[in-house]
Amino acid sequence: MLIKQQSQILSSEITDETIYRQRRNFIKSTLAVTAALASPSVAALSNFQIEEGQKLYPGPDWLQEKLQASVKHPQFQAADKLTPYRDVISYNNFYEFGFDKRDPAKRAQNFITDPWKVEVSGEVAKPGAYHLEDFLAPHMLQERIYRMRCVEAWSMVIPWVGIPLAEVLKRFEPTSKAKYVEFTTLHDPQQMPEQDSYFGTLDWPYVEGLRMDEAMNPLAFLATGLYGQSLPPQNGAPLRLVVPWKYGFKGIKSIVKIRFTEKMPENTWNKTAPAEYGFFANVNPLVDHPRWSQATERRLPSGLFSPNRIKTLPFNGYAEQVAHLYKGMDLTKWI
Amino acid sequence: MDIAKKTVQRLIWWMIFSLSLTPAVILLFNAISQNLGADPAKEIVLELGTWAINFLWCSLAVTPVRKLFGWRAPLKYRRMLGLYCYFYATLHLLAFATFMIGWDLKILLQELTERPYAVVGFIALLLLTPLAITSTKSMQRRLKKNWLSLHKLVYIIAVLVLLHIVWQVRSDFSEALWYGLLLFWLLAYRYYKKAPSAKGRATKPNDNVVGLKIQR
Numbered sequence: 001m002l003i004k005q006q007s008q009i010l011s012s013e014i015t016d017e018t019i020y021r022q023r024r025n026f027i028k029s030t031l032a033v034t035a036a037l038a039s040p041s042v043a044a045l046s047n048f049q050i051e052e053g054q055k056l057y058p059g060p061d062w063l064q065e066k067l068q069a070s071v072k073h074p075q076f077q078a079a080d081k082l083t084p085y086r087d088v089i090s091y092n093n094f095y096e097f098g099f100d101k102r103d104p105a106k107r108a109q110n111f112i113t114d115p116w117k118v119e120v121s122g123e124v125a126k127p128g129a130y131h132l133e134d135f136l137a138p139h140m141l142q143e144r145i146y147r148m149r150c151v152e153a154w155s156m157v158i159p160w161v162g163i164p165l166a167e168v169l170k171r172f173e174p175t176s177k178a179k180y181v182e183f184t185t186l187h188d189p190q191q192m193p194e195q196d197s198y199f200g201t202l203d204w205p206y207v208e209g210l211r212m213d214e215a216m217n218p219l220a221f222l223a224t225g226l227y228g229q230s231l232p233p234q235n236g237a238p239l240r241l242v243v244p245w246k247y248g249f250k251g252i253k254s255i256v257k258i259r260f261t262e263k264m265p266e267n268t269w270n271k272t273a274p275a276e277y278g279f280f281a282n283v284n285p286l287v288d289h290p291r292w293s294q295a296t297e298r299r300l301p302s303g304l305f306s307p308n309r310i311k312t313l314p315f316n317g318y319a320e321q322v323a324h325l326y327k328g329m330d331l332t333k334w335i
Numbered sequence: 336m337d338i339a340k341k342t343v344q345r346l347i348w349w350m351i352f353s354l355s356l357t358p359a360v361i362l363l364f365n366a367i368s369q370n371l372g373a374d375p376a377k378e379i380v381l382e383l384g385t386w387a388i389n390f391l392w393c394s395l396a397v398t399p400v401r402k403l404f405g406w407r408a409p410l411k412y413r414r415m416l417g418l419y420c421y422f423y424a425t426l427h428l429l430a431f432a433t434f435m436i437g438w439d440l441k442i443l444l445q446e447l448t449e450r451p452y453a454v455v456g457f458i459a460l461l462l463l464t465p466l467a468i469t470s471t472k473s474m475q476r477r478l479k480k481n482w483l484s485l486h487k488l489v490y491i492i493a494v495l496v497l498l499h500i501v502w503q504v505r506s507d508f509s510e511a512l513w514y515g516l517l518l519f520w521l522l523a524y525r526y527y528k529k530a531p532s533a534k535g536r537a538t539k540p541n542d543n544v545v546g547l548k549i550q551r
């Protein structure tokens with residue numbers, strides 16, 4: 001194990017480190033064997049280097065167990081250099097916890113992510129409310145390395161752990177009327193102070209949505225962890241959407257509701273500034289944000305004398321997987 | 336003037352001078368010790384911009400403060416405040432061009448001409464330049480009345496800078512709101528004071544209509 005554990009974790013609830021390591025190694029070795037038997041392309045979770053002194057987020061036991069049993073997705077492994085763990089968990093847009101990029105890491109520390117309930121409703125055969133553990137129970141976690149491109153023209157490369165969105169959605173048996181999926185973030189001003197702020201223009205709770213075919217695309221992902229660890233609150237714990245071909249704001253965090261609808265959901269940023277943020281929000285270097293260019297991006301962390309500015313790719317480099325979804329659509333209009 | 340008084344004034348001058356320089360020093364220190372997070376470039380640009388606007392607002396506050404509280408002392412440091420605004424604004428642009436754009440002239444030119452918020456920022460900085468150049472006492476003397484008209488540009492500059500931050504607002508408008516309210520008050524106070532002081536001006540010939548006073 002290369003992960004450098006840190007003793008400052010709230011250790012009361014997690015397994016003693018040696019047992020934890022043994023168990024993890026045991027699970028990994030058995031997994032490696034079964035994986036090798038099942039399909040040669042599946043490998044156990046990568047061993048990531050996490051900088052020394054970084055806070056890890058243990059999450060509930062049941063999640064730890066799932067994380068330890070997770071496997072690497074054979075295909076979705078961006079070759080780009082990973083953004084260090086430290087930066088991934090300290091530079092976040094999560095306005096519910098504050099407008100500054102550093103606010104979420106500071107203010108979300110006591111955010112309660114377990115127990116957590118997810119409500120499934122709308123055009124489905126099997127609606128219901130589920131504890132997150134049950135919601136995830138039938139699925140094995142996988143690890144995928146995705147590029148994440150923020151609409152503010154910076155980007156990161158993050159190893160997520162989670163489950164394919166399509167697999168989850170299918171379980172609830174969407175009806176033929178289900179044309180879109182709408183996601184909603186928790187609304188709890190006591191825990192998320194900016195939901196009570198007078199100075200924001202956003203309507204809470206945060207809402208995002210996908211068209212059904214987008215949601216069913218193999219790239220669409222629900223994350224419960226990153227860097228092999230459980231998802232930190234500032235990154236959207238305990239459950240967040242990851243749609244790497246779209247701007248980051250589509251990746252709604254701390255999801256409590258999933259609703260299947262016939263009509264296009266009104267996503268929060270689109271409602272606030274329709275000229276700047278659309279429903280689709282596909283990464284598109286040819287269509288500038290009205291106030292800044294989208295042709296290039298700064299890959300974080302950026303060094304001071306090497307801004308790390310790179311060309312932005314259509315669909316954030318995932319055109320092969322998703323471009324067909326938008327055939328015949330004028331993407332300069334459908335921003 | 337006796338020597339003791341002069342020394343005290345020197346001391347105050349140096350104190351304000353070094354206090355005003357402190358944000359830049361702290362920023363430099365944090366940059367060297369890599370203490371600025373995942374996006375140090377943006378952090379530096381924002382911090383320098385914030386201090387540029389702070390010094391601009393401070394220099395605009397000198398006159399209202401004098402009228403309100405009768406404090407004349409700050410007047411001595413208004414030039415310094417204005418020059419510090421120019422100092423931070425220039426570094427702000429340099430940091431933007433160096434750390435965020437990497438001096439890619441094509442992108443830089445595009446940003447400075449196509450993005451409304453950058454355009455107004457750029458115009459503000461251009462307009463600040465002649466004010467900085469003519470801030471010396473000899474320039475004041477040489478330009479006489481024209482100096483005053485020239486330096487009234489500062490009101491236009493302030494409005495442009497306010498626009499510069501208003502047009503950056505994505506969701507949180509508190510910063511723009513506070514700076515806007517402050518500027519409104521700083522300008523409105525001058526206007527409000529102008530009318531009643533029209534009569535009193537005969538006795539205070541050095542005060543001009545907008546409440547600026549030429550330093551002699």
Ligand code: HEM
Pocket residue numbers: 380381382383384385386387388391420424427428431447453456457458459460496499500503510
């Ligand atoms: C060529 C001129 C200028 C350029 C290119 C420029 C560029 C920028 C940029 C890129 C930002 C960050 C925007 C973001 O959040 O993405 C910014 C913010 C800012 N700038 Fe400028 N700027 C210029 C002139 C000025 C001047 C003259 C002032 C004030 C005297 C100023 C004050 C500010 C302030 C207060 C902020 C916001 C800081 C914050 O939100 O903390 N800028 N500027």
